[in-house]
Amino acid sequence: MAGSLSDLFQLTDVTADEFWNLVGKVEHERLDFKARVPKGLSDTLAAMAMTTGGLVVIGIDDDRKFAGAQLEQAVYDGVMTSAHDVEVSVTTHELRVDGVPVVMVGVPAVTGRLVTTPNGRVLRRVGSSNHPLRGDALARFVRAVTLHPREDEPVSGVGVADIDLDALNQLLAAQKRPRVTRRAALKNMAELGLAVERAGQLVPTVAGVVLACVSPDVHIKGARVQFVDRQGAPTRTGASRSRHTLSAPLSRLVEELVALIENAGERHEAVVGLRREVIPTFPREVLREALLNALAHRDYQLSGGTVDVTLFSDRLEVRSPGGLAGHVTLENLRDEHFSRNSRLMGALKSLELVDEFGEGVDRMYEGMAGRLLPDPTWSATDASVTVTLRSESPVSLDDQVWLSMLSATQMTTDERRVLVLARHEGRVTRRSVRALLGPDVDVPSLLRGMFFKALLVQVGERGGTYYELSREIVARVGSYGIAAQARRREQLVDLVQSRRRLSVAEAADELHVPREIVKGLLVDLTSEGLVRAVGNTRARVYVPAADS
Structure with missing residues (x-):
């Protein structure tokens, strides 16, 4: 939800657009819509209370149409009876949306005790569903909830x-x-x-x-991080190149660790835009998430245990004291979340360092995939949890940086690999893609999907068909490497400076580059404040940024 419960409960009348902007249309752990008070409302209240709390809106059907519901006696009694059945203290409020009343039910997160359904089940919210806990997951969850948090x-x-x-x-x-x-x-x-x-x-x-x-x-004994650089040593028992012990306020500790790891690792350089930058071995956002998870979720009951970070030549291991929290297992850690230290997590969320819904794990997967690095892997014992990030990739670092510039575009790993092949070869065919990805991949469907996503364009028909990078991709990140694209940008800045007024057509003729590419580069340079656009679309020219 974009708005907090306290903010929402202060409102009396809103438009539909305002309501959806505040609440959102997609149900999730903290949001559920009901057309009327259902018989199973107590299950939803119990599940939300045992997760992170949330909001149930009564008077909205599955198609997100406003069916309407007033906070009259029957509705109020139905809500309160469901809340009484699970012993959760909910709050209610009537809100009119474009004149149609809906009833909002605020559900608090309950800690320190179990909330069970009338038939004795313990439920958790997973997405928009209520899932029961069973077996060992239930036993660990009960222990975690009922123990006093350290x-x-x-x-x-x-x-x-x-x-x-x-x-x-x-x-x-x-x-x-x-x-x-x-x-x-x-x-x-x-x-x-x-x-x-x-x-x-x-x-x-x-x-x-x-x-x-x-x-x-x-x-607090153990409230520190041990960093060991074992590059060149295949195991933890091998000789180390350096060791460091760090202790600082948690948010600063993460930044110090990131800097230490990146300085200790191999230093790669690539030209990004007009600047030469040092590119870290691991995506910085992935590294931060791994360290934050270890520090925020560690078991402070184990006061002597430290967070151990070990850098090898081919991987980074981050080990955190304490087993998996609550009912989380290696199998469900991408879907479930449980905060062993909810107050710590709340503080980190207010600092915008973590997300309360456990999306950090997904971001780690996405960040690694974005550079064609292997998925993070987890291992766990009763005493510790370890996440491993591996640095080997089927493509060069220059290609990884090129792909990272397309991080806003949703792509599969196979699609990213095909883009890199097209970047190097200038074109791809069904045969070359099959040789790259193997016989088990549905190559025609893959290429067709990339065409509809505007990642590739098709040239020719039947036996002579091949695919090239689309104009949109070339305009955004180029096709001949980061260094070549940077040279074009530098040439454009020099042309603007020397001619004082430069059109897209003139720049394309001068550089012998398609107009679409030149236009995309000039738009980027304008947004970065390196040149300035003057005039309407058809008559637009670009002048030095310093000109008034």
């Missing part, structure tokens, strides 16, 4: 001098609170749930120490 325990011996004011004020700013001085630090931490009163004094909790102390490991 993150809320006070940490003795921590004083105001130990607080990192920059980290605390960053967290306060994310929650739209004013900056504080050291004198008011503990009071504000208590308001955030990061400190509690003990013997008349405010004491930071485990979560407070991890998020806002200068050196968390001084107060």
Whole structure:
């Protein structure tokens, strides 16, 4: 949902467009639509309460049409009876959408106890469905929910001098609170749930120490990261090139780790735009997600265990103390999520470092696939969880960077590999694609899909048919490599500077490049502030950015 429950419950009348912008049309873990109060509403309330809470809107059918529902006695009694059956304290509110009433039911997340359905089941929301937990997954979930979370325990011996004011004020700013001085630090931490009163004094909790102390490991044994560079060594027992121990407020710790890993790894350079940049071995967003998951989901009951990050020549391993949280298994970790440290996760979400719905794992898969790197892999024991990122790819780093510039385009791994082949060969045929991908791939369907996605264009018919990169792709990222595209951009900037006024047609003639490509490059240069567009579409020319 784009709007918070508190915001939505303050409204009385909205337009349909405003409603959909606030709520969204797609049901998910925190949103469900009902045409009327159903008999099984208690199941949805129980499942939401045991996941992350959410909103049930009554008066909207499966086609997203407003059937209407007033908060009259029958509707109110039906909602409250369902809530009473599962012992969840819901809130209700009537909202008119283009004059049609709907009833909103706010469902809180319940922690510290189990919420069961009237027939004794424990449900979790998975997408828009309510799924029962069974067997070992249920047993681990029950243990995780009913145990007192370590993150809320006070940490003795921590004083105001130990607080990192920059980290605390960053967290306060994310929650739209004013900056504080050291004198008011503990009071504000208590308001955030990061400190509690003990013997008349405010004491930071485990979560407070991890998020806002200068050196968390001084107060919590194991609250640090061990980084080992074993490049050249095939196993963990091989000789290491370097070792580092890091301890800092969690958000800063992640940034320090990312920098350390990237500096220790191989340094690749590629020309991106007009700049030569160092390209990390692993996509930065994937690296950040792996480290955040390890630090935010680790088991702080295991106070002596550290997060261990090990860099090998062909992979990175991130090991976190504690087994998989709650009911999460290796098989369902892309679909299920459970926060062992919900207060930590809430703080990181306010800092926009994580997503509360567990989408970070999906982003890791997408980030690796975007550069044709292998999927992340997980292994788990009762004592730890390890994620492994591998660095081998079937294409060069230059090709990986080229593909990453198309990250906004939804593509399969096979489609990305075909694009790289077309980039190198200038064209692809059914035969060359089959040689690349193997006999099990439906090549005609693959190429047809790429044509309809405007990734490739078809040239010729029947036996002489081949495919080239589409004009849209060439205009966006070029076809002859990052360096060649950068040279064109530099030539265009030089032409604009020397001629003072340059049209697309003139630039295309000068560079011997199709107009579509030149137009795309000039649009990019304009958006980056390197040149300036003057005039309407047909009469548009480009002038130096410094000209007024």
